[in-house]
Amino acid sequence: MSNDKLEVSGGASFSCNCADSSRRQLMAATAAVGGAVGVGVAAPFVASFLPSERAKAAGAPVEVDLSGLQPGEMKTVEWRGKPVWIVRRTPEMLESLKKSEAMLADPGSSRAEQPDYVKGAGRAIKDEYLVCVGLCTHLGCSPSAKFKPGAESGIGDDWPGGFLCPCHGSRFDLAGRVFKSMPAPDNLPIPPHTYVSDTRLIIGEDTKGA
Amino acid sequence: MSQMDTLLDKGKQALGWVDERFPLTSLYKAHLSEYYAPKNFNFWYFFGSLALLVLVNQIVTGIFLVMHYKPDAALNAAGVPVAFASVEYIMRDVPGGWIIRYLHSTGASAFFIVVYLHMFRGLLYGSYRKPRELVWLFGIAIFLCLMGEAFFGYLLPWGQMSGWGAQVIVNLFAAIPVIGPDLSIFIRGDFVVSDATLNRFFAFHVIAIPLVLLGLVTAHLIALHEVGSNNPDGVEIKKKKDTNGIPLDGIPFHPYYTVKDGFVAVVFLMVFSVVVFFAPEGGGYFLEYNNFVPYDALQTPPHIAPVWYFTPFYSILRATTSNFMWVLGALALIVGGLTVVSTKSKNVKALAVGVTAILLAGFALLDAKVWGVVLMGGSVMLFGLLPWLDQSPVKSVRYKGVLYASVLSVFVVAFVLLGILGTKAPGYAFFGLIPGEPVAAVCSVLYLAFFAFMPWYSRMDATKPEPERVTWK
Numbered sequence: 306m307s308n309d310k311l312e313v314s315g316g317a318s319f320s321c322n323c324a325d326s327s328r329r330q331l332m333a334a335t336a337a338v339g340g341a342v343g344v345g346v347a348a349p350f351v352a353s354f355l356p357s358e359r360a361k362a363a364g365a366p367v368e369v370d371l372s373g374l375q376p377g378e379m380k381t382v383e384w385r386g387k388p389v390w391i392v393r394r395t396p397e398m399l400e401s402l403k404k405s406e407a408m409l410a411d412p413g414s415s416r417a418e419q420p421d422y423v424k425g426a427g428r429a430i431k432d433e434y435l436v437c438v439g440l441c442t443h444l445g446c447s448p449s450a451k452f453k454p455g456a457e458s459g460i461g462d463d464w465p466g467g468f469l470c471p472c473h474g475s476r477f478d479l480a481g482r483v484f485k486s487m488p489a490p491d492n493l494p495i496p497p498h499t500y501v502s503d504t505r506l507i508i509g510e511d512t513k514g515a
Numbered sequence: 516m517s518q519m520d521t522l523l524d525k526g527k528q529a530l531g532w533v534d535e536r537f538p539l540t541s542l543y544k545a546h547l548s549e550y551y552a553p554k555n556f557n558f559w560y561f562f563g564s565l566a567l568l569v570l571v572n573q574i575v576t577g578i579f580l581v582m583h584y585k586p587d588a589a590l591n592a593a594g595v596p597v598a599f600a601s602v603e604y605i606m607r608d609v610p611g612g613w614i615i616r617y618l619h620s621t622g623a624s625a626f627f628i629v630v631y632l633h634m635f636r637g638l639l640y641g642s643y644r645k646p647r648e649l650v651w652l653f654g655i656a657i658f659l660c661l662m663g664e665a666f667f668g669y670l671l672p673w674g675q676m677s678g679w680g681a682q683v684i685v686n687l688f689a690a691i692p693v694i695g696p697d698l699s700i701f702i703r704g705d706f707v708v709s710d711a712t713l714n715r716f717f718a719f720h721v722i723a724i725p726l727v728l729l730g731l732v733t734a735h736l737i738a739l740h741e742v743g744s745n746n747p748d749g750v751e752i753k754k755k756k757d758t759n760g761i762p763l764d765g766i767p768f769h770p771y772y773t774v775k776d777g778f779v780a781v782v783f784l785m786v787f788s789v790v791v792f793f794a795p796e797g798g799g800y801f802l803e804y805n806n807f808v809p810y811d812a813l814q815t816p817p818h819i820a821p822v823w824y825f826t827p828f829y830s831i832l833r834a835t836t837s838n839f840m841w842v843l844g845a846l847a848l849i850v851g852g853l854t855v856v857s858t859k860s861k862n863v864k865a866l867a868v869g870v871t872a873i874l875l876a877g878f879a880l881l882d883a884k885v886w887g888v889v890l891m892g893g894s895v896m897l898f899g900l901l902p903w904l905d906q907s908p909v910k911s912v913r914y915k916g917v918l919y920a921s922v923l924s925v926f927v928v929a930f931v932l933l934g935i936l937g938t939k940a941p942g943y944a945f946f947g948l949i950p951g952e953p954v955a956a957v958c959s960v961l962y963l964a965f966f967a968f969m970p971w972y973s974r975m976d977a978t979k980p981e982p983e984r985v986t987w988k
């Protein structure tokens with residue numbers, strides 16, 4: 306065994322000018338190329354975090370049968386892994402939308418995510434049926450139905466009926482419109498949907514029947 | 516030569532053989548038998564070694580859990596998610612499975628209790644001060660990793676709290692302007708919390724974070740052994756050495772502290788066992804009741820709250836409403852103003868004005884939701900600034916004045932209140948009388964103020980002179 310170990314003394318080695326300048330340039334160039342290769346190699350790893358082709362392809366439209374749904378009842382279906390609510394609104398429920406108007410952050414739904422063909426206070430194709438994505442626009446919990454108006458709801462005497470988010474208390478009316486100064490900034494989104502018959506609804510497609 | 520002597524001789528030869536190839540004896544000396552720790556360690560100094568013990572518990576029980584756990588969100592033949600069912604299987608069918616799982620789940624809460632006390636010791640004795648800044652910063656990095664580890668782990672049982680907790684926390688990132696929405700999809704690997712999310716969280720929980728954590732703990736201890744431990748008096752024992760260069764107030768870690776820490780470990784394990792055997796769910800705080808229901812992406816449980824150790828920071832997030840932005844603005848103005856008046860340096864003045872202006876503009880322009888996220892993360896990071904915020908001439912609370920003692924007490928009370936409120940539903944009131952929201956807002960301000968005003972109150976404080984050597988009864 307030879308004993309000629311290189312004496313490297315801590316910090317001094319960093320400032321050592323022992324290599325000649327052409328070697329230093331070569332070293333710098335090698336390091337630069339190595340760095341570029343490193344970034345290239347990292348790319349597929351970073352990309353693997355994105356939704357896969359399968360995840361992107363999922364989300365076929367779902368068909369809902371409305372025949373069993375009674376007035377005042379609600380049905381939840383899964384579309385793209387999210388809950389979509391269908392609420393069959395009674396005339397009183399539709400009436401309540403006028404009452405809530407003054408308490409809302411965006412009554413006209415100007416900022417809301419919704420297709421062009423849902424209009425007005427009811428935010429629906431047919432006013433009788435509210436179809437909306439049941440995920441709070443705050444941090445994505447699913448609000449609970451609190452349809453009973455007034456003090457009985459436990460929310461307040463002036464509660465017009467609607468939805469209450471269990472996570473941070475955001476409130477929405479029976480058209481999924483958010484109340485003023487709630488953690489949730491926006492109205493609940495309305496998904497693309499279309500009626501293929503009086504009692505059959507397709508969620509996730511907006512080609513109007515024919 | 517007696518047989519005993521030959522045996523000893525053989526042992527020495529074997530050790531010699533190893534030492535020529537690996538610095539075993541010198542490592543043993545440097546870190547145990549000739550590592551001199553202050554002789555006046557007290558109760559608060561138990562928690563570092565206890566943290567190591569809990570870390571080992573988490574790793575060992577974790578390895579055995581992975582042997583039976585399945586990270587799969589698909590439904591099994593019975594219509595139950597495979598991941599959820601595999602945890603039930605561990606609890607009911609795997610021999611000894613329930614105890615392994617409870618050791619791991621209780622261990623997670625124990626870890627945070629131990630680490631919070633360990634950090635509090637730092638606040639008491641100024642352990643973060645020069646020359647221990649890096650010990651402290653490695654500690655903060657460990658704390659952040661620990662939070663990540665706990666968050667990723669909580670998704671694995673795929674219960675209602677797992678799924679909805681992850682949904683809320685990942686959506687926090689969506690609040691970040693411009694990149695937010697894409698970032699949250701990037702984290703989930705899907706448009707909703709799904710199988711892809713479960714699998715990547717599993718990878719983080721079982722390998723990525725633990726590796727980083729082990730590396731950081733090693734760095735934490737190397738840094739500590741480089742500078743030596745602080746102590747309850749906050750005086751450096753290395754300043755007074757005997758003729759052999761050994762600190763006068765130091766005692767070798769082994770056998771003195773190994774025995775002491777060993778004793779403490781036994782006491783800890785007794786308390787820990789009582790919880791594991793008699794209250795493994797910790798009254799719904801260690802394992803939340805809703806998590807015994809499989810995740811249903813269509814229905815949020817009526818009350819969701821994070822596990823207790825996240826709740827102080829979660830409360831700060833919730834307290835950050837649009838009205839609270841005015842308070843934050845005022846706080847920024849005061850701290851900025853104070854900096855300008857109290858520094859002579861033109862550069863610092865300009866910096867303070869600039870930072871305050873940027874903050875105020877940010878408060879006005881960006882949603883409160885964004886600032887909630889920033890404050891939640893920032894309130895953890897603030898601990899990292901302590902070595903530079905604390906301007907007191909002394910380290911330990913023993914020689915700091917009443918001012919620091921009071922400020923620290925207020926901070927602890929605010930922290931605990933924030934923690935309690937974070938477990939409650941919105942609209943909660945103490946005793947049904949004192950509404951929680953304003954209390955959380957006040958406590959959040961107090962939390963921030965503890966750090967923000969430290970450069971000033973630590974200087975104003977009437978300190979007592981430090982002793983020459985450690986005090987020892």
Ligand code: HEM
Nearest residue numbers: 560562563564566567634642651654655657658744745746
């Ligand atoms: C996995 C988690 C951790 C482990 C295993 C660990 C381990 C240890 C050990 C064994 C010691 C020496 C014994 C003692 O002083 O109690 C120590 C000291 C210390 N730790 Fe930690 N620690 C952890 C997390 C943290 C965190 C989160 C912080 C702070 C943010 C921190 C800050 C410190 C400081 C400042 C010291 C020196 C204390 C003094 O000398 O007064 N540690 N740590």
Ligand code: FES
Nearest residue numbers: 441443444470473
């Ligand atoms: S998620 Fe609905 S209020 Fe926060």
